[in-house]
Amino acid sequence: MGRPFTFINSAMSADGKISTKERKQVRISGDVDFDRMDELRATSDAIMVGIGTVLADDPSLTVKSKSRRSARKDNGSDEGPIRIVIDSKARTPLDADIFIKGEGKRIIAVSGSAPEDRVKMLQQKALVITVGDEQVDLVALLKELYSMGVKRLMVEGGATLNWAMLSNGLVDEIYSFVGNLLIGGTCAPTLVDGSGFHEDDILKLDLMSMEKMDEGVLLKWAVLNRY
Ligand SMILES: NC(=O)c1ccc[n+]([C@@H]2O[C@H](COP(=O)([O-])OP(=O)(O)OC[C@H]3O[C@@H](n4cnc5c(N)ncnc54)[C@H](O)[C@@H]3O)[C@@H](O)[C@H]2O)c1
Numbered sequence: 001m002g003r004p005f006t007f008i009n010s011a012m013s014a015d016g017k018i019s020t021k022e023r024k025q026v027r028i029s030g031d032v033d034f035d036r037m038d039e040l041r042a043t044s045d046a047i048m049v050g051i052g053t054v055l056a057d058d059p060s061l062t063v064k065s066k067s068r069r070s071a072r073k074d075n076g077s078d079e080g081p082i083r084i085v086i087d088s089k090a091r092t093p094l095d096a097d098i099f100i101k102g103e104g105k106r107i108i109a110v111s112g113s114a115p116e117d118r119v120k121m122l123q124q125k126a127l128v129i130t131v132g133d134e135q136v137d138l139v140a141l142l143k144e145l146y147s148m149g150v151k152r153l154m155v156e157g158g159a160t161l162n163w164a165m166l167s168n169g170l171v172d173e174i175y176s177f178v179g180n181l182l183i184g185g186t187c188a189p190t191l192v193d194g195s196g197f198h199e200d201d202i203l204k205l206d207l208m209s210m211e212k213m214d215e216g217v218l219l220k221w222a223v224l225n226r227y
């Protein structure tokens with residue numbers, strides 16, 4: 001059984017950071033890049049983020065453009081893609097914007113270590129999928145999403161989830177907007193955090209395109225040696 005075509009979309013500073021050392025959000029994208037992100041959301045079957053991003057940014061993960069929402073509904077889809085949180089311990093707040101804003105299905109992926117009472121509460125708001133013992137088993141989850149009809153999956157970070165998806169060979173392409181700012185900070189999250197690749201298995205990319213956008217540059221990469 002297959003898995004969805006999966007791409008990471010992210011914005012990072014010129015020094016590779018995706019937020020500050022306190023994990024505070026920084027506006028990196030310009031208007032054109034935010035609109036490009038909106039188009040990607042509108043043309044994806046599902047959008048996935050990690051719980052760290054939900055707790056730090058409380059993103060709605062909604063499609064902002066009314067015409068894009070209408071086009072989805074004209075095609076018989078919900079106005080927004082399925083919104084998925086990778087949340088081992090079921091920590092997604094019940095008043096998170098992904099529950100309050102926009103239409104469309106929500107999925108919370110938890111692991112077997114998630115407290116039963118938290119799982120039960122989240123089941124009022126979303127489809128809860130339990131997969132994995134301590135952390136969410138992303139390989140198994142993507143297979144299940146594919147069987148549910150998710151053929152095109154957008155991953156919007158953050159740093160740790162990007163690492164997990166890439167190190168499991170689950171990412172086909174990376175679209176990275178590099179903004180005209182420097183964030184600095186040893187502890188500031190980067191595009192890919194996690195435990196890092198060993199020098200013998202560094203992940204290789206193929207540059208698909210590069211274009212000036214807003215005050216920065218949009219880089220599109222194909223991920224090699226993926227599964
Ligand atoms: N600039 C951007 O494009 C962008 C996009 C998204 C997030 N961010 C920033 O990134 C930061 C959040 O990144 P982060 O790394 O703290 O959190 P994250 O969003 O990457 O979530 C990681 C968490 O997901 C959970 N998880 C469950 N199963 C997992 C698995 N198999 N592998 C890995 N994690 C698993 C763990 O609790 C883990 O800590 C925030 O500061 C946010 O502002 C920036």
Ligand SMILES: Nc1nc(=O)c(N)c(NC[C@H](O)[C@H](O)[C@H](O)COP(=O)(O)O)[nH]1
Nearest residue numbers: 010011026027028029057059060061062
């Ligand atoms: N693409 C992008 N450019 C940025 O400059 C920036 N700071 C983020 N940060 C990721 C963040 O989690 C969400 O992209 C925003 O919070 C959007 O929020 P919505 O989902 O639209 O509510 N993402």
